[in-house]
Amino acid sequence: EADIYQTPRYLVIGTGKKITLECSQTMGHDKMYWYQQDPGMELHLIHYSYGVNSTEKGDLSSESTVSRIRTEHFPLTLESARPSHTSQYLCASSEWAGGNEQYFGPGTRLTVT
């Protein structure tokens, strides 16, 4: 079982609200990732980080932002949620930059009404 946690697991929120999805890992991994996944579809990388104070945008454009102030913590923030942000958000981490296996959290299912 991977030691990577996401909160909340489910979130239903109104349009225009600011939200932060939390992701923490206790494995000391340098690399962390955020993916967006619609039901029954593939994962799309939206943000990643190679270590503290390192953040990069992924392959899929996203209005969300991330920060990496501590190795174990990689929160994702939406300043103003919209219905188009409704999706599942998955956080993952990996040990080093060689394409090693990624460990995933359980995901946050976000619904914006």
Add this chain to the structure above:
Amino acid sequence: SQQGEEDPQALSIQEGENATMNCSYKTSINNLQWYRQNSGRGLVHLILIRSNEREKHSGRLRVTLDTSKKSSSLLITASRAADTASYFCATASPGGTSYGKLTFGQGTILTVHP
């Protein structure tokens, strides 16, 4: 652009039968990985095969990789109802700005009937 494409999109079999899923990709890779996702959950890593390997086994799983055809297959032998899940292939880029990132396929939904 989509790197990994999987087929079939859905597969339904009886317990005890074998399940084979295929993955094709477009660009060169460092390695290819297979993951399982139970409904509404995160992904779990199953197996990794490097670009210089042709076949790998792990328990009831067998993965092959053909870099000349840019394709891989995942075989689950003697399937169980608990194997019911979505299975994704993911390719790791060999280097450059994409080093270490994974690109996921669309997935195959496997249903194993008891």
